[in-house]
Amino acid sequence: MSEELAASYVGGISVTTLRKEVAEGRAPKPHHISGRRVVWFIEELDAWMDRIKGQSAPGPTQPKQTQNSWEAAAQAAGKISGQRRSALR
Structure with a gap:
């Protein structure tokens, strides 16, 4: 994400x-992905x-697992693995 x-x-x-x-070493350093683009x-x-x-x-070798917001929305809507769970069943 941007600065x-x-x-x-x-x-x-x-x-x-x-x-x-960042300068004082408390925050993570940004990553230069191309030219002047920093994220x-x-x-x-x-x-x-x-x-x-x-x-x-978590350490740098084990990044924190975060749930994709689309996955969370799908679960909230009752969709799992592309299948819809009907309230009529």
Whole structure:
């Protein structure tokens, strides 16, 4: 995600604060994916937030498993593996 989205995602901090946290080694560093395009990975931001909260965060070799929002929506709608579960059954 972009720098602006990353700052918003971790609690609505400013981009300046995010840059400061990265520079001081507290926040995960961004990844340069092409030219000047810089992104943050959501798993790394989640791990950072977990550390701040005092929870154990997964290590870099074991990224936090997050459920895809589409999968969550499908489960909430009663669809599993592309099949619809009818309320009439």
